[in-house]
Amino acid sequence: MVKILNTVDEYLSLQPKEVKSSLEKLRKAIKSAAPKAEEKISYRIPFYRLNGHLAAFVAHKNHNSFVTMSPVVIKAFKDQLKPYKISGTTIHFPHNKALPSALVKRIIRARVIENSSKSKSKSNRITKN
Numbered sequence: 001m002v003k004i005l006n007t008v009d010e011y012l013s014l015q016p017k018e019v020k021s022s023l024e025k026l027r028k029a030i031k032s033a034a035p036k037a038e039e040k041i042s043y044r045i046p047f048y049r050l051n052g053h054l055a056a057f058v059a060h061k062n063h064n065s066f067v068t069m070s071p072v073v074i075k076a077f078k079d080q081l082k083p084y085k086i087s088g089t090t091i092h093f094p095h096n097k098a099l100p101s102a103l104v105k106r107i108i109r110a111r112v113i114e115n116s117s118k119s120k121s122k123s124n125r126i127t128k129n
Contacts, residue, residue, distance in 0.1 A: 033105040084099075
C-alpha cells in the first residue's frame with residue numbers, strides 16, 4: 001500500500017539525507033522566486049501553482065528532477081542548462097548536487113511571467129465574449 005502524502009514536508013521526510021538536502025534547496029529557491037505560489041502534493045510529488053501549473057520536483061532512485069512544465073522556458077535557458085540532462089520540460093540533476101538557486105529562481109520567475117501572460121489572455125477572451 002502506498003502512503004498518502006499530504007504535504008511537501010512529509011514528502012521530504014521520506015527522502016534520504018542527500019536527496020532531501022538537494023530538494024530542500026530547490027524548494028527554497030522556488031518559494032523565494034514565487035512566494036505566492038500554492039505548494040501542494042499532486043500525483044504524489046511536490047507541485048506549485050500560480051495562475052496555473054508552475055513547477056514540480058521529484059526524487060528518483062538515481063537522480064532528482066525539476067519539472068518546469070514549459071518548453072519555452074527550457075529553450076530560453078538552454079545554454080545555462082547544458083550541464084544537465086533535459087527530457088521535455090524536465091531538468092535532471094544528481095542527488096548530491098543541487099541545481100544553482102540563482103538559476104532556479106530565474107526559471108521560476110520566467111514561469112510566473114509566462115503563466116501570468118496566459119492568465120491575462122484567457123481573461124481577455126472571456127470578457128470579450
